[in-house]
Amino acid sequence: MSKKNKKQKVKPQVLKGFRDYPPREQIAREAMLAKIKDSFELMGFLPLQTASLEFAETLLGSHYNEDSLNELFGFQGPDDVDMALRYEFTVSLARFVASNPTLPLPFRRYQYGNVWRVDKPGPGRYREFMQFDVDIVGTQNLLADSEIISAMVSTMDKLNVKNYKVRFSNRKILNGLIEYASIPQEKSSDVMRVIDKLDKQGRDAVILELGAGRVDVSGDKIKGVELENTQICKIEEFLDIASQKNVSGLDAVEKLLGSIEVSQTGINELRSILENLSNMNIDATKTEIDLTIVRGLGYYTGPVFETTLLDLPEYGSVFSGGRYDNLVDRFLGRSIPAVGSSIGVDRLLAALLALDALELKESTSQVLVTVMDRERLPEYLNILQELRNAGIPSEIFTGDTKNLTKQIKYGDKVGIPFALIAGSDEFEKGLLTIKNLQAGKEKAKETSDREEWLKAENIQESIEAKDLISYIKENMSTS
């Protein structure tokens, strides 16, 4: 091989923030998707799939500015059309609803797929990632909000996540706080953005940022919102109260902000949702009112939801959303109210992997049919088909070697539980040899002595050929 040839090699690299899912992860990922789908369909949500590429104008709408433009994968496509990869599903949902006027409302739909954002990658955070959305479009009824929260709880349960909390609040309460603290409109989103950091940065940092700003651990300066002390005091007053969760916090906030109409509305709405959840018999330990939740600015208009894993809070929210009553405006000029929530599938997957909370299957095959004697290929293929017809996932060794060692090594490496071995010894007696690779793997942990390992029980036995299917079915792991 010449040096020139070497230079022509293409480096096997993936783009920043993109990744592959090796089979063991993808198997777990698809199992997750199936559970989520089941959970939503049980609640009568309908599947919808929309285009991955949209007109840039569709995606950006009124949010069109330099910043949002930098955040998405946009480009000029064929026919000189400005287009971009979707960064979420909600806009596409709004477009779909707007262009299907006969759609029966309320429209309950779920959608999953990849979305793309030019973000800085971090743990559980990628530039291409999967979201799984559930929304109800076309109703202001708080029953819809309650249904979404209910879906969040039942889906987390269905996914067998143990230690989580669905927290929710109402943006209207914070809108009232802005008024209460006499904060001018142009500073309101800055203030909310800072309050949103409460969880991650803590109360002291928030207070500093509301005022003069602070310096972070790396020495980077973070500029403050420059509020006056009286304003900050009023926000502190609220934060103290909001640290009490649930009904007691709600009562206390009502005393503080009840005179402000928008806050009172928000409080009433939360009370109504609480009542619905209670009538739905949603486990009260799984949900919690947390009045410090902010979420997307200029987007959510009412209740907002978040789901945190109590064992891995640093992964942030894995399932979140809220009510957005203005989104369809962009297409219709009139508003259609909507509420929904979205699972960050890959973030949740990464978190569950980090918690070691997923069973990882290595292979989809249960049986590897080895090819020891090529003369016998017709028999092997018959056995293979017999297994598959019985519903047992199986494969035949399709590699080039007839070396049995290598075939079994292959089965071991890819994690196939059983290897079927048969040569003239077996065929003459009507037998088949089944080697339990999984049992062997277990045994290998106990002994380092080869002789002992080879002699171990349950690792290999010869059975009557006619008993093959029942033997495998009995010994298959059920997972």
Added chain:
RNA sequence: GCUGAUGUAGCUCAGUUGGUUAGAGCGCCUGGUUGUGGACCAGGAGGUCGUUGGUUCAAUUCCAUCCAUCAGUACCA
């Protein structure tokens, strides 16, 4: 974007006070064993020492630059 750190084999890392053939462990490949996995034993492949430029008789080593990665932070519709 900002602040800081780090780039040497597929992975984790050692090393060179500037000097000829740059090392280890793990992984990978081959054989021991074409009728049997792990462990073990023997052998082997694999590196323009991140890029470009500068200093020097000589740079993987020193300097500059860019790029990439990691951490924190900002932004996140």
